[in-house]
Every structure is written in C-alpha cells, then in structure tokens.
Amino acid sequence: xxxxxxxxxxxxxxxxxxxxxxxxxxxxxxxxxxxxxxxxxxxxxxxxxxxxxxxxxxxxxxxxxxxxxxxxxxxxxxxxxxxxxxxxxxxxxxxxxxxxxxxxxxxxxxxxxxxxxxxxxxxxxxxxxxxxxxxxxxxxxxxxxxxxxxxxxxxxxxxxxxxxxxxxxxxxxxxxxxxxxxxxxxxxxxxxxxxxxxxxxxxxxxxxxxxxxxxxxxxxxxxxxxxxxxxxxxxxxxxxxxxxxxxxxxxxx
Amino acid sequence: xxxxxxxxxxxxxxxxxxxxxxxxxxxxxxxxxxxxxxxxxxxxxxxxxxxxxxxxxxxxxxxxxxxxxxxxxxxxxxxxxxxxxxxxxxxxxxxxxxxxxxxxxxxxxxxxxxxxxxxxxxxxxxxxxxxxxxxxxxxxxxxxxxxxxxxxxxxxxxxxxxxxxxxxxxxxxxxxxxxxxxxxxxxxxxxxxxxxxxxxxxxxxxxxxxxxxxxxxxxxxxxxxxxxxxxxxxxxxxxxxxxxxxxxxxxxxxxxxxxxxxxxxxxxxxxxxxxxxxxxxxxxxxxxxxxxxxxxxxxxxxxxxxxxxxxxxxxxxxxxxxxxxxxxxxxxxxxxxxxxxxxxxxxxxxxxxxxxxxxxxxxxxxxxxxxxxxxxxxxxxxxxxxxxxxxxxxxxxxxxxxxxxxxxxxxxxxxxxxxxxxxxxxxxxxxxxxxxxxxxxxxxxxxxxxxxxxxxxxxxxxxxxxxxxxxxxx
Numbered sequence: 001x002x003x004x005x006x007x008x009x010x011x012x013x014x015x016x017x018x019x020x021x022x023x024x025x026x027x028x029x030x031x032x033x034x035x036x037x038x039x040x041x042x043x044x045x046x047x048x049x050x051x052x053x054x055x056x057x058x059x060x061x062x063x064x065x066x067x068x069x070x071x072x073x074x075x076x077x078x079x080x081x082x083x084x085x086x087x088x089x090x091x092x093x094x095x096x097x098x099x100x101x102x103x104x105x106x107x108x109x110x111x112x113x114x115x116x117x118x119x120x121x122x123x124x125x126x127x128x129x130x131x132x133x134x135x136x137x138x139x140x141x142x143x144x145x146x147x148x149x150x151x152x153x154x155x156x157x158x159x160x161x162x163x164x165x166x167x168x169x170x171x172x173x174x175x176x177x178x179x180x181x182x183x184x185x186x187x188x189x190x191x192x193x194x195x196x197x198x199x200x201x202x203x204x205x206x207x208x209x210x211x212x213x214x215x216x217x218x219x220x221x222x223x224x225x226x227x228x229x230x231x232x233x234x235x236x237x238x239x240x241x242x243x244x245x246x247x248x249x250x251x252x253x
Numbered sequence: 254x255x256x257x258x259x260x261x262x263x264x265x266x267x268x269x270x271x272x273x274x275x276x277x278x279x280x281x282x283x284x285x286x287x288x289x290x291x292x293x294x295x296x297x298x299x300x301x302x303x304x305x306x307x308x309x310x311x312x313x314x315x316x317x318x319x320x321x322x323x324x325x326x327x328x329x330x331x332x333x334x335x336x337x338x339x340x341x342x343x344x345x346x347x348x349x350x351x352x353x354x355x356x357x358x359x360x361x362x363x364x365x366x367x368x369x370x371x372x373x374x375x376x377x378x379x380x381x382x383x384x385x386x387x388x389x390x391x392x393x394x395x396x397x398x399x400x401x402x403x404x405x406x407x408x409x410x411x412x413x414x415x416x417x418x419x420x421x422x423x424x425x426x427x428x429x430x431x432x433x434x435x436x437x438x439x440x441x442x443x444x445x446x447x448x449x450x451x452x453x454x455x456x457x458x459x460x461x462x463x464x465x466x467x468x469x470x471x472x473x474x475x476x477x478x479x480x481x482x483x484x485x486x487x488x489x490x491x492x493x494x495x496x497x498x499x500x501x502x503x504x505x506x507x508x509x510x511x512x513x514x515x516x517x518x519x520x521x522x523x524x525x526x527x528x529x530x531x532x533x534x535x536x537x538x539x540x541x542x543x544x545x546x547x548x549x550x551x552x553x554x555x556x557x558x559x560x561x562x563x564x565x566x567x568x569x570x571x572x573x574x575x576x577x578x579x580x581x582x583x584x585x586x587x588x589x590x591x592x593x594x595x596x597x598x599x600x601x602x603x604x605x606x607x608x609x610x611x612x613x614x615x616x617x618x619x620x621x622x623x624x625x626x627x628x629x630x631x632x633x634x635x636x637x638x639x640x641x642x643x644x645x646x647x648x649x650x651x652x653x654x655x656x657x658x659x660x661x662x663x664x665x666x667x668x669x670x671x672x673x674x675x676x677x678x679x680x681x682x683x684x685x686x687x688x689x690x691x692x693x694x695x696x697x698x699x700x701x702x703x704x705x706x707x708x709x710x711x712x713x714x715x716x717x718x719x720x721x722x723x724x725x726x727x
Contacts, residue, residue: 004406009337096329104322128323132351132358135324135332140349142333 009141024077036245044087054110065094084120089130147191169198193223285621309364342399344433366422369415377490391601395430401582404473413479428600467533474576481571519550526575563590
C-alpha cells in the first residue's frame, strides 16, 4: 500500500545493519574496506545533493535518490557499476518517481560543470541505460518513506515546532542520509532520534513527551547514538582518506 | 535483501543480444496484439511453465520515449503504485521485464477478457437488452470495493472510465472486476495538481464538475463522480454526459461538457455548493455558464429509475455537485442499494435467476500477426479498402479518447466490424444454453474454449482479416 508504511514495500525491505555492511566480492578484491564503502556512498550522497541544487528539486527527491543509491549498492558492486553514474541516475529516476521530472540532458550539463575530470563525465545515453539497470536492481520498488513528514508532525505534537528546533532537527534528518539509516530503520524512528538529539542539544526536557509515545525508546536512543558516532567520526575524515577510497575503486584488476 | 517477494524479474540483464528472443520472453507463448496506445502496445500471451501452463497474461510494452528521456513517467507511476498494492479488485501486476537491447519495458498483468466498455457496447449493439440488475450491482459493488481500497491508501485513480474497468473471463476469478490503468494514478499525500499541467489529456465525459470549473487540485471525490457516470451508463448503456470536447488550448474550458451535466442535473447553486463561487471558471465565464438556467433535475427519467428507488438514491449521491458532500466509496458500499435483492456477488457475469440467459460477451480480438517488437511478422493479409494504416491504429489511446461523439465509434471501422463480430457469433453456437439451464463453471469454460480455439486462428474462414482491425488499450 502506498500510504501506509507498515504495509509498504519499504517496510518489508528494511534490513539488518550487517546485511547493509557487506562489501561486494568484486569490490573487496580491489581492497575496498567497509569504511571505504561507507565513504564512497557518503560522497555520492553529497554528489546527489549538489546536483539537486543545480537542477532545483526538493529535499524529498534527494532523499529518495540517496535511498535508491544505497539500496542499489547493497546488491551491486561499485566495480561493475560506477557510483559516479549510479548517483546522478538515481536522482534522475527519483525525480520521475517524485513527480518532478528532470531532463537527462540538464543533469548531464551539470555533471560536466561539477566534474572537470573526464572519467566522471557521462552522456545522456549512459544515464538512460543505467536507469533501467537501477529499476531492475531495485526490483521495481520505488515508493520510499522519509522522516520529514513525521518529523513535522512530531514537533508540532510536542509543541517544539519553533524555528530553532525545526531547523536543527531538519538538518539532522538531512544528515542521516550520509548514513544507511534509511535502509535499516522505519523513518518515523529516525525522525524521533533526530528530535531526541536536538532536544538534548537545546536542553529541552522531552522525557514526558517521549514516554507518551508508544515507541521503543531503546531503538530511538540507539539510532541517536549512531548519528552522534557518525558526527564524531566525521571530524577525523580528511579529503585524502576519501580520495584513497576512490583510488582503490579506480584500480584496474 | 529483505525482500520476500516472489515476482522478481527473471532474465533481462543477460539479454543484450538483439537478435535472440530475450530469455524472459521465452517463458511465454505470444498469442498476439490486443491493444495499442500512446505508451506502446499490449499483447496477449500464455505462460509455458508447467505450474501455470496456459494461463493468460496481458503484456504492456512501453516504448522508449522519443524525447530521449528514458522510461516514461507514466510507466514509472504505474509500476511504482502497482508494486505497492494488492487487492482483488485491482489489476495484478505479475511481472516487470526490461529489454536492455532496445530499452523497452514490459509490464505483465493477469489477463482480463472483458471490460465495461465492451460489455456495455455488446448490450447496446448486439443484445438490445439492458444488463441484468444483479450484474450491474455486482460490477458496481466490486468497482467501489477496489476504489475504497485505493482511496484508503491515498491513491486517486483520476482516469476511471468503462474501458479501464476490466472483468475477468473464465477461470477461478470469473466475473471479478479489476480496476486497471494506473498511468495517471497518484498518491495524494501532497496536493495533486491538475493533470493538464503535465500535458496529459483525459476523457472529459467522466470528469467531475469541480475540475471542469477549474479546480486546481484533485480529491478522491473526482473518482466517485466517474463511478456515478459509469453506474448510469451500466443502467442505460449510454454515456450519461456526452459532451463535445473543446481542444483549442492546452487546458480549454469544457463548456459543452458542463452544459450536458447541467441539462440533466439542473444548475448548481451556491446554496447547495458553497465553494462554487471560488472556482475560476464559475466566475470568469459566468455569462456562459450561468446563461441558460436548467432548474430541474431530470436524472431519474434519464436513467429510468424511480426517484424513490435505492439505486437512484445512490446514483444521485455519487453525482452530488459539491465534492465535499459527494458520497465516498466507503459510504457507498454501505448503501441500502447493496443490501436489497439481488445481492451483489463475486462473479458478476453469472445470471442472477435460474433460467435467466447467460450473455456471451465477445472476447478480445487478437491480432496474431504482430510480434513483441510491434512489427508485423507475417505478410499481413491485404485489408479491405480504407486501410487506416499503422499510424491510425492507436485510436483508443489517451490523447484521442472517446470524448467526442463518434470518436468511440471509430474503433469499429466497417471492414473491421465484420471480423470483430465473427468470433462471438461463431462461439455462440458452443456457448448457447438452449434449455436455459444455469450454466456450471465447467460448461462455461468448455464453451469458452471453443471460442478461444477460433480466436487463435483469426484468419479462419475470414480471408482478408485485417491484421489490426481494432485497437484497444488495456
């Protein structure tokens, strides 16, 4: 069903973290570690965001595109499917699924603008071919739920929908797409984890409000911890480290 | 992968060889082409595998869009929604296939032999008798049941019309209604803009008055208006509001369609429909719209129903002007009409009373000369004069639907009509029920098999059978 998360394909496809954290054999052969794998996906998520700003689509389209890209690389290797082609194509497909179609040639125009490097430049034809491969790899499941809708509702319900809290928690939700959370947890729990972090950060007492919600607070806290760990690790990541991951991928077997 | 779904795609990725039949296609026996539209072609095929041998499948092939923009958004919408929903009264997507060689996309559905357009037409042109009340009620109930499911999942169909309401032929699901064609359906969590903003044209005969008056957004009430129009058409065998479509601009004001509605239902008033004043066309075209006054509501005489009958009560609630007061699918299912005899049933096509005649509806004509590539494999027999040519085959496509009087009729070109009417007439010999015994499923199936045999060889006894005498969409 399309509007009920619990009966949706999204819910049925949620997977365990261990299953998400599997480097494909072909990629492993090139020396790609789990960490490299995560960096590359993170980098591609921000590539999608950057492209989306150029072609002017909503955050929701970006979120859907990143979800497609992450689902895709659970199943396919980066050696066989260049992330620099998969990422923009996911944005292309997401723009259709989210009713704000972007023309392929417009994407190609901005890809060339962003990358001077020849090897990351792709043509319309490449995107159209990849679109079909992505559709297939996603097993034609295209409806994705995101934390944004429930975030707004929760904040309103908690009486915390001031600009400050909304901005902070919304930004946190955006950042969760740098991780694989959307493949593992129901979106409303991701929203709650972001509210939890924001409320702690802003020194708001939300204990009573959280208690009234019938959700497993342990899960919410675990997601929050994951997000905080991510920020912590982020501070140490250098551009060289990320480039190193991409150079491994570029190695000829 | 966390995906327990069994309808995964087989083959496809390994089929980049253009000359060979793709692997996935080999699981089907292609019977022939059954329809054509702007999006592509529809084929009838049968499953080869022993588990489902002979099961009929309709395969919708989407063409790669010409503007170089990949998989058409229509196909994306349809796949996206159908992958999420399952309901007895919604068409079932059984498989999706991609042919990477020519970048075409195929959707495989459970095949439905009939649709309301053909059923209504058969009664009007051949049977000369209205559809029996059990069948009408069962069809309507199932249509509402499917629609209630869609609406409760926040999906608006937006293009309901008789040809999109399918009815299953022989088999376990005989006489079961399936809502089809989700190319325009949307999830409406966010407000839905008017279709024409995407450059899409839909049939105006079933279009709700608020849309005709320029409402910018869709609500599920637009589907209920269409159901009302279809209900009336099932009763009278004629489209209820047969307006002539204006086609001047991209989203022209459909004055004639509104006039047809007002003529039958009377003029809407601000009293009954308070938000009427805020609708763009009501204000801007007031002298046209509010020019002639139709005071009276003559609906009951048009549909030949007593104003006091439950059927009339339900119909008038579906054709309520104010979308906010219009009956919902859920409410309609609870209506008294469905609680009185004859009660609606799962098999809408069986006779309600013992002794009542079984109507043998024509099966879909199949053009067996066209292959999956859409090319005519065999040298087609020379059609009679006035061959419309391949360019004119998509008569029933979305952009040239049946809103204009006469356009619907175009589907039966004179030379095609002969051929078209042949199979059912021939089949009637096997399907007739001389002693008026209520037919058992097995018997019906036998009769049907004979029809199918004939259908497999459409050229039989018909020299010059036009290869594509009739196109239709799924």
